[in-house]
Amino acid sequence: MRALICDDYGGISRLRVGELPDPQPQPGSLLVRVEAAPVNFADVLQVRGQYQIRPEPPFAPGYEVAGTVITANEANGFSPGDRITGFTQGAFAEKAVVAATNAARIPDTLDSDAASTIAGGYGTSYHALVDRVQLMEGETLLVLGASGGVGMAAVQIGHALGARVIAAVSSEEKAEAATVSGADAIVRYDRTPLRDGISSITGGGVDVVYDPVGGDVTEQALRSTNWNGRLAVIGFAAGDIPSIPLNLPLLKGNSIVGVFWGRFAQEEPEKSAANLATLVEWAVQGRIKPMIQKRYSLDDAAEAMRWVADRKSIGRVIVNP
Secondary structure, three states: OEEEEEOOOOOHHHOEEEEOOOOOOOOOEEEEEEEEEEOOHHHHHHHOOOOOOOOOOOEOOOOEEEEEEEEEEOOOOOOOOOEEEEEOOOOOEOEEEEEHHHEEEOOOOOOHHHHOOHHHHHHHHHHHHHHHOOOOOOOEEEEOOOOOHHHHHHHHHHHHOOOEEEEEEOOHHHHHHHHHOOOOEEEEOOOOOHHHHHHHHHOOOEEEEEEOOOOHHHHHHHHOEEEEEEEEEOOOOOOOOOOOOOHHHHHHOOEEEEOOHHHHHHHOHHHHHHHHHHHHHHHHHOOOOOOEEEEEEHHHHHHHHHHHHOOOOOOEEEEEO
């Protein structure tokens, strides 16, 4: 099968499109013809050798997928011809193997591009906001990196949960996208210091911070939390892992909560599957609506990854093998 191939951990510039052996489904897994696979910043880190999961090269990157089942190998509840969304390793390819526990059927009313974003992007944000920090209706949620894939998902999920959502962005175009996704207020941190922007909107602070960015903004956001506030650590797109003075959570009585969605899916597969089923239902109902910015063919998949790596993405970027 044709795939985008990482032969070593040399980064995007060393990726190539070529042939890999067809993946072989084990009992309880699905062989899927890939129709759509979103690009995540985690994919960029993985091909650099900087991500927690390091497959043995050569491998195809990409972990979110939507497509049609070719073979259901003792995977109860699935049959050839079913349309599914799920997560795996090796989505930037013509075929992929998806464990049945990591997949959910999707109806014909949900197109593959939109469906492909549900498992990882929305799955991460749902796990963070519902399972980990237990965001409550009426609370104030600050989303850093609000125009990116997981950030925009957090804005939409926060809105669906009844929170007041503040989106932190760096341009007018990103502000417009966050507003369309359900943000109640915007902080333009390219114009105003983050803490000043939060204070002017809230008159105080926020209850929950969703942070996929890291770097200097993490401490600034933590300093702007209310008593009993929670900071969800999603990732470090800025490149730097922050060092946090531990007197801050002590004085504010707040929590810094780690969110590793991939580990959660491994450790608690039944709960992860239930989350995925809920998100598919929300997508069908229109409570969440993925924003697709760009689409690339498999031949141009490396360019798709570069677009995300350069932080040009607003919403999701999709590879269509």
